[in-house]
Amino acid sequence: MLYCTRKNIRAQTASQEKPQAQLKVSIQTESRKHDEILKNYETIIGIETHVQLSTLTKAFCSCPYNYGAQPNTSVCPICMGLPGALPVLNTNVIEYAVKVGIALNCKLSLSSKFDRKQYFYPDLPKGYQISQFDVPIASGGYLDVDIPIEFGGGHRRFGITRVHMEEDAGKLLHTGNGSFSQVDLNRAGVPLLEIVSEPDMRTGIEAAEYAAELQRLVRYLGVSNGNMQEGSLRCDVNISIRPIGQLEFGTKVEIKNLNSFSSMSRAIDFEISRQALLHSQGQADQIVQETRLWEEGAQKTVTMRKKEGLADYRYFPEPDLPGVSLTEEYVDGIRDSLPELPEMKRRRYEGMGLSMQDVLFLTNDNNVAEFFDATIAEGADVKLAANWIMGDIAAYMKNEKLSINEIKLNSHELVDLISSIKGGTISGKIGKEILFELMAKGGTVKGLIKEKNLVQIADPVEIEKMVDKVLADNPKQLEQYRGGKTKLQGYFAGQIMKESKGKANPALLNKILLEKLNAKS
Amino acid sequence: MAIRAALLLLRATPPQFSLKKRTFPKQALIFKQNNRNFAAKSSLEPPDVQRLAETARITLTPHEVEEFAPKIRQVIDWFGQLQAVDLQNVEPAIRADNEDETLREDLPEIFGNRDSMLAAVPSYEDSYIKVPKVLNKE
Numbered sequence: 001m002l003y004c005t006r007k008n009i010r011a012q013t014a015s016q017e018k019p020q021a022q023l024k025v026s027i028q029t030e031s032r033k034h035d036e037i038l039k040n041y042e043t044i045i046g047i048e049t050h051v052q053l054s055t056l057t058k059a060f061c062s063c064p065y066n067y068g069a070q071p072n073t074s075v076c077p078i079c080m081g082l083p084g085a086l087p088v089l090n091t092n093v094i095e096y097a098v099k100v101g102i103a104l105n106c107k108l109s110l111s112s113k114f115d116r117k118q119y120f121y122p123d124l125p126k127g128y129q130i131s132q133f134d135v136p137i138a139s140g141g142y143l144d145v146d147i148p149i150e151f152g153g154g155h156r157r158f159g160i161t162r163v164h165m166e167e168d169a170g171k172l173l174h175t176g177n178g179s180f181s182q183v184d185l186n187r188a189g190v191p192l193l194e195i196v197s198e199p200d201m202r203t204g205i206e207a208a209e210y211a212a213e214l215q216r217l218v219r220y221l222g223v224s225n226g227n228m229q230e231g232s233l234r235c236d237v238n239i240s241i242r243p244i245g246q247l248e249f250g251t252k253v254e255i256k257n258l259n260s261f262s263s264m265s266r267a268i269d270f271e272i273s274r275q276a277l278l279h280s281q282g283q284a285d286q287i288v289q290e291t292r293l294w295e296e297g298a299q300k301t302v303t304m305r306k307k308e309g310l311a312d313y314r315y316f317p318e319p320d321l322p323g324v325s326l327t328e329e330y331v332d333g334i335r336d337s338l339p340e341l342p343e344m345k346r347r348r349y350e351g352m353g354l355s356m357q358d359v360l361f362l363t364n365d366n367n368v369a370e371f372f373d374a375t376i377a378e379g380a381d382v383k384l385a386a387n388w389i390m391g392d393i394a395a396y397m398k399n400e401k402l403s404i405n406e407i408k409l410n411s412h413e414l415v416d417l418i419s420s421i422k423g424g425t426i427s428g429k430i431g432k433e434i435l436f437e438l439m440a441k442g443g444t445v446k447g448l449i450k451e452k453n454l455v456q457i458a459d460p461v462e463i464e465k466m467v468d469k470v471l472a473d474n475p476k477q478l479e480q481y482r483g484g485k486t487k488l489q490g491y492f493a494g495q496i497m498k499e500s501k502g503k504a505n506p507a508l509l510n511k512i513l514l515e516k517l518n519a520k521s
Numbered sequence: 522m523a524i525r526a527a528l529l530l531l532r533a534t535p536p537q538f539s540l541k542k543r544t545f546p547k548q549a550l551i552f553k554q555n556n557r558n559f560a561a562k563s564s565l566e567p568p569d570v571q572r573l574a575e576t577a578r579i580t581l582t583p584h585e586v587e588e589f590a591p592k593i594r595q596v597i598d599w600f601g602q603l604q605a606v607d608l609q610n611v612e613p614a615i616r617a618d619n620e621d622e623t624l625r626e627d628l629p630e631i632f633g634n635r636d637s638m639l640a641a642v643p644s645y646e647d648s649y650i651k652v653p654k655v656l657n658k659e
C-alpha cells in the first residue's frame with residue numbers, strides 16, 4: 001500500500017463500493033506515515049528528451065519519412081547501412097537544431113561534428129548510430145516554465161545541459177512468443193535532437209511541466225509535431241533521492257516508456273515513494289543503478305535491466321561526414337526569424353491583464369494563441385475574446401475533436417460577433433447560436449443575422465405588443481403575481497423572450513414587463 | 522559481418538582513416554584534440570584484446586588473442602609517434618578535414634532499386650526483416 005501515491009490511494013478508496021471503516025482508517029494512517037517519510041528526502045530529477053524532427057527526409061539520405069507507412073518501404077542503401085553507402089546531411093537538420101538551441105537560450109558551437117556511437121542491436125543496421133559526442137551543437141541553456149495554479153503555480157527555470165543531433169534507430173517488434181523479432185527500418189536514420197536537462201526538477205509535476213514546455217517549444221518553432229503517442233517526443237527520466245542534508249547524490253535510476261505527461265508525473269511519484277520507503281527501512285542498498293519501465297496498467301515501475309558498468313560506445317569522429325560549421329550571420333538570421341516563443345507570449349498576455357489560468361490556456365496551443373492574437377489585433381476586447389475562445393469555442397473543439405484551424409469560424413468573424421453583441425445588434429444568447437453555426441458551417445456574422453432575421457428587437461412599441469399578448473394569454477399567472485407571487489416575473493420574461501424568438505432586448509423587455517405587471521388594472 | 526566486426530576492432534584503437542588521407546602536420550593537429558579520448562590512454566596501456574573482441578561481439582581463441590595483440594599494439598605505437606610532434610603553435614581542430622560542407626536539400630526521393638535491396642535481406646517476411654529475438658540492449 002505504501003507504494004501507492006496518495007492520489008492512487010484516494011482513487012482506490014473511492015472505487016470500493018462499501019469501504020470498510022477500518023480499512024479506510026488504516027489507509028489514511030498509512031498515507032500520513034507515507035507523507036511523513038517523504039518529508040525526509042530530496043528528489044533530484046533530470047530528463048533526456050528525444051525530439052523527432054519533422055523534416056521531409058531522413059537525416060543522411062533522401063528517404064521520406066511518414067509515420068505509420070508500410071514497413072520497410074522508405075529505405076535505401078544509406079539508412080539500411082549497406083557497405084559503401086555514404087551519408088549526406090540534410091540542411092534542415094542543422095537549421096532546426098540551431099532554432100531549438102537558440103530557443104533554449106543555449107550557447108551554439110560554431111564548429112561541431114558528428115561521432116559514431118557503436119552498439120549492436122538489430123534496429124541499428126550500421127552497427128553504430130551517427131550522433132554527437134564531445135562537441136554538441138548547443139549547450140548551457142535554460143527553459144522557463146509556469147506551473148499551473150492547480151499544481152501550486154509559480155515560475156521555474158530549468159537548466160539545459162546540451163542539445164545534439166543524431167539519427168533514430170528502426171523499430172523492433174517482439175511478436176508473440178516466437179524466437180524471432182521483426183524489424184522495420186522506416187524510422188532508421190530519421191533526425192532526432194537529444195535535449196539533456198540539468199538535474200533541476202524536484203517533483204513529478206515539475207518534470208511533466210518541463211516536458212510539456214519542450215513540446216510547446218518545438219511546436220511553436222515548427223521543428224517537430226511533438227507527438228508523444230507516435231514517439232516523436234520521448235522522455236527518459238533520471239531520478240535519485242537522498243536524505244535531506246546528505247551531500248552526495250543517491251543512486252540514479254532511469255525510467256523509460258513514458259507515453260504522456262501524466263504518466264511521467266505518476267511514474268516519478270511512484271519511484272520517489274518506492275525509493276523513500278527503501279531508505280526508511282534501511283534498505284537503501286537495494287536501490288541499484290538500473291533502467292525501469294513504467295507500466296501504465298499496473299501504475300508502477302518495474303526493472304527492465306540493471307546497468308553493469310558504463311556501456312562502452314567507443315565513440316570516434318564520423319569519418320564519412322565533414323564537420324558542421326555555422327557562421328555568425330547564419331545564426332543571427334535564424335535568431336531574427338524565430339517566432340514569438342511560449343514564454344514570451346505568456347509574459348505578454350500577462351501584461352495585458354489576463355489571469356495565469358487564461359494565459360496558460362491560450363498559449364498552450366500555438367494555433368489557439370495565433371487565433372487569439374488575430375482577434376485582439378482587430379481590436380476585440382481582450383477579456384471577451386479570451387472568454388469566447390476558452391468557453392464555447394474550446395468546448396466545441398473538444399466535443400468535435402477539432403483543432404482551431406479545422407473549425408469554420410475565423411478570427412475576423414469572432415471579432416464581428418463580439419462587437420455585434422456589445423453594440424446591441426444581437427443578444428448574447430443569439431450570439432451563441434450564431435457562433436455554433438459559424439464553427440460548424442462557416443459564413444459571416446452579418447450574413448447570418450440578415451438571413452435569419454436575428455437583429456435584436458429594441459423597439460419599445462414592438463416589445464410592448466408582445467408583453468401585452470403574453471399577459472393576456474396567461475390571466476391565471478397574472479392574478480397570482482398580483483396576489484404576491486412576484487417570482488412569476490421570470491416566467492413572463494421567458495414567455496415573452498420565446499415570443500420574440502430570443503430577439504427582444506432583455507433590459508427593455510424587463511423594464512416594460514415590470515411596468516405592466518405593477519400597473520393598477 | 523565479420524569484416525565489419527574486424528573493422529570495429531581496429532576502430533577501437535585510434536582511428537586509421539586520417540592516416541591515408543592527410544599530410545603529417547594536419548593529423549598532428551587532430552590528435553592534439555583527440556588524445557584525451559584515444560591516444561593518451563592507448564599509448565600508455567597495451568590493448569586488452571579480449572575486451573576489444575567482446576565489445577565488437579566477436580569470439581577469439583586464446584591463440585588469436587596472442588596473434589592479434591602485437592599487431593594492434595603496433596598500430597597504436599604508430600599513433601604514439603604523433604605524441605612527439607610539437608603543437609605549441611597549432612590551433613586545435615575538431616575534425617580531420619577542412620572540406621567544404623556538402624549538405625543536401627530536404628527533398629524526398631524514393632530509392633529506385635528498393636526491391637532488389639530487400640530481396641537480398643537474408644530473412645524477410647510480411648514486410649518485416651526477421652532477426653533472432655534480442656531483448657536486452659547494451
Ligand SMILES: [Zn+2]
Pocket residue numbers: 058061062063074075076077078079080189
Ligand atoms: Zn534512406
